[in-house]
Amino acid sequence: MNLKGHQRAVPEPTLRRLPVYHHMLRQCLDGGMETVSCSQIADELHYDPTQIRKDLAVTGIKGRPKVGYDLAELVDAVETFLGWNSTRKAFLAGAGHLGSALVGYGRFNRYGLEIVAAFDRDPARIGRKVHDREVLPITKLPNLARRMHVLIGIITVPAPAAQEVADLMVQGGIRAIWNFAPMRIEAPEGVIVQNEDLYATLGVLLQRLNTTLREG
Amino acid sequence: MNLKGHQRAVPEPTLRRLPVYHHMLRQCLDGGMETVSCSQIADELHYDPTQIRKDLAVTGIKGRPKVGYDLAELVDAVETFLGWNSTRKAFLAGAGHLGSALVGYGRFNRYGLEIVAAFDRDPARIGRKVHDREVLPITKLPNLARRMHVLIGIITVPAPAAQEVADLMVQGGIRAIWNFAPMRIEAPEGVIVQNEDLYATLGVLLQRLNTTLREG
DNA sequence: GTACAATAAAGAAATAATTCTTCAATCAGG
DNA sequence: CCTGATTGAAGAATTATTTCTTTATTGTAC
Numbered sequence: 001m002n003l004k005g006h007q008r009a010v011p012e013p014t015l016r017r018l019p020v021y022h023h024m025l026r027q028c029l030d031g032g033m034e035t036v037s038c039s040q041i042a043d044e045l046h047y048d049p050t051q052i053r054k055d056l057a058v059t060g061i062k063g064r065p066k067v068g069y070d071l072a073e074l075v076d077a078v079e080t081f082l083g084w085n086s087t088r089k090a091f092l093a094g095a096g097h098l099g100s101a102l103v104g105y106g107r108f109n110r111y112g113l114e115i116v117a118a119f120d121r122d123p124a125r126i127g128r129k130v131h132d133r134e135v136l137p138i139t140k141l142p143n144l145a146r147r148m149h150v151l152i153g154i155i156t157v158p159a160p161a162a163q164e165v166a167d168l169m170v171q172g173g174i175r176a177i178w179n180f181a182p183m184r185i186e187a188p189e190g191v192i193v194q195n196e197d198l199y200a201t202l203g204v205l206l207q208r209l210n211t212t213l214r215e216g
Numbered sequence: 217m218n219l220k221g222h223q224r225a226v227p228e229p230t231l232r233r234l235p236v237y238h239h240m241l242r243q244c245l246d247g248g249m250e251t252v253s254c255s256q257i258a259d260e261l262h263y264d265p266t267q268i269r270k271d272l273a274v275t276g277i278k279g280r281p282k283v284g285y286d287l288a289e290l291v292d293a294v295e296t297f298l299g300w301n302s303t304r305k306a307f308l309a310g311a312g313h314l315g316s317a318l319v320g321y322g323r324f325n326r327y328g329l330e331i332v333a334a335f336d337r338d339p340a341r342i343g344r345k346v347h348d349r350e351v352l353p354i355t356k357l358p359n360l361a362r363r364m365h366v367l368i369g370i371i372t373v374p375a376p377a378a379q380e381v382a383d384l385m386v387q388g389g390i391r392a393i394w395n396f397a398p399m400r401i402e403a404p405e406g407v408i409v410q411n412e413d414l415y416a417t418l419g420v421l422l423q424r425l426n427t428t429l430r431e432g
Numbered sequence: 433g434t435a436c437a438a439t440a441a442a443g444a445a446a447t448a449a450t451t452c453t454t455c456a457a458t459c460a461g462g
Numbered sequence: 463c464c465t466g467a468t469t470g471a472a473g474a475a476t477t478a479t480t481t482c483t484t485t486a487t488t489g490t491a492c
Contacts, residue, residue: 016416065469083422101317176425200232206299209392281439
């Protein structure tokens with residue numbers, strides 16, 4: 001299963017660690033450093049140095065023995081690899097608490113994502129402004145997405161409406177969905193779905209907390 | 217590394233799937249069903265049935281051949297296992313966009329978490345109300361956490377302040393931290409840290425999107 | 433009742449991810 | 463220039479997770 005077309009897909013754990021490295025490397029760069037070795041990163045982050053080396057290798061960067069990596073080059077390689085060097089437009093569906101917060105967050109702009117419009121089904125929300133962006137009726141999403149060549153959709157609607165919204169996004173030609181609803185959504189092959197399931201993290205947190213309190 | 221005291225810790229992938237099952241099972245329960253089999257869940261969620269069986273087994277529930285699991289019993293077992301049957305108090309640090317959204321979210325109350333207070337460092341925010349809760353100065357967090365027996369902390373401050381806030385939380389006796397800042401934070405052994413790294417998910421999403429657009 | 437089909441349970445095999453080992457490259461010090 | 467220490471690279475070994483296989487149980491139909 002999960003047979004990728006040609007070349008081996010990069011493992012998700014690796015992909016999720018890259019932003020962590022990126023953040024740390026940026027700080028080093030701002031601090032005036034010029035090179036960095038895996039051992040230095042490992043000491044800072046308390047990771048295994050060989051894992052870091054393998055992770056960074058996926059970006060295609062080469063380091064030099066006894067020196068490490070060129071810091072500026074490395075940061076750039078990570079940003080390019082993650083797609084943070086160019087910006088893609090995104091539509092957000094669900095202008096509730098969480099959705100509004102994400103629209104107003106702003107910092108995503110520096111990480112390859114620009115939320116250009118928010119949509120909702122609730123007439124009470126439609127037409128209102130959320131952080132200077134008007135909330136549009138969800139029915140307009142598919143056409144607008146096609147016209148504006150928007151390829152990313154963010155779902156922050158309640159679970160029961162999530163699949164419906166996802167279908168509209170797919171219909172509008174959206175190719176990647178960031179799903180904050182606590183359920184799996186169906187999408188055709190070729191459409192990427194990334195779940196940000198807060199309830200899942202909460203479950204892990206509480207279960208581990210209860211376990212340690214009981215045992216330790 | 218990660219040598220747990222006594223019994224085998226439940227794998228995180230399993231823990232993260234349990235809330236997904238829970239959500240689906242709740243819907244079945246509301247729909248009037250009385251029993252459910254792994255194959256049914258598998259058909260709905262497009263998972264492997266044996267994986268579901270193994271996942272559910274960690275809650276200690278027993279099913280019957282040819283019938284499946286008693287639905288009400290199963291839902292209860294999952295909730296109990298995840299710690300969603302009792303409520304724990306939490307403090308949130310960082311009353312910006314995201315923090316305010318989480319405080320106002322409300323739905324966490326049904327999943328074992330009650331955010332009882334919000335803290336911030338910024339004098340402009342201190343004293344203001346966020347969803348009926350007054351924002352308190354971050355300096356008061358440790359003492360209040362001890363007095364109120366709060367064991368969970370949520371970090372929604374910018375990355376540079378995250379470690380500092382985490383230290384205050386640990387100082388206040390907090391045992392589990394839900395970290396939304398895009399960096400690893402240090403905490404002593406026994407304190408659970410769960411990262412909700414939005415930039416990590418964003419990175420995965422963009423990288424995969426760019427890859428499929430390039431290849432497919 | 434008896435045979436059959438569906439299913440949970442338990443464990444084996446396969447796969448994926450991490451950690452460990454070895455080796456070669458390169459810079460610093462003498 | 464050698465020598466040694468440090469590091470990246472590549473691959474092997476280990477560990478974790480998922481998937482497959484087998485077995486035993488139980489309800490349903492005849």
